[in-house]
Amino acid sequence: MSAWIDPRYAEVFLTMYPVIQVAAGVMLALGVLTRFSASMLAVSLTIFIVCVQGFNAPAGMPFEPSVIFVAVAIAIVTNGGGNLTLPVLLGKKPAGAAPKAAAPAPAK
Numbered sequence: 001m002s003a004w005i006d007p008r009y010a011e012v013f014l015t016m017y018p019v020i021q022v023a024a025g026v027m028l029a030l031g032v033l034t035r036f037s038a039s040m041l042a043v044s045l046t047i048f049i050v051c052v053q054g055f056n057a058p059a060g061m062p063f064e065p066s067v068i069f070v071a072v073a074i075a076i077v078t079n080g081g082g083n084l085t086l087p088v089l090l091g092k093k094p095a096g097a098a099p100k101a102a103a104p105a106p107a108k
Helices: 007-030 034-053 066-079
Strands: none
């Protein structure tokens, strides 16, 4: 075990990491809390790339393929889930509903 992290914290992290990955993947697949789950996946994939794989591209590839998954997760964070999310399919939220803009500040 590395000396730069306390083994107790490393054990907790390594226990929770797969749980976070699976929970975020299920939430993303169901379309529940899409932006939140995509951001959890982006952060956890970045941790995986930096800590486990490094930025070494496999032979014959120009870059690490996991970077594509991070880019897709960031795209979902910025764009949302669209009309294929569970709230839209259940009728809880209208399809194509744009987020409400903040009201302009009153003039003084």
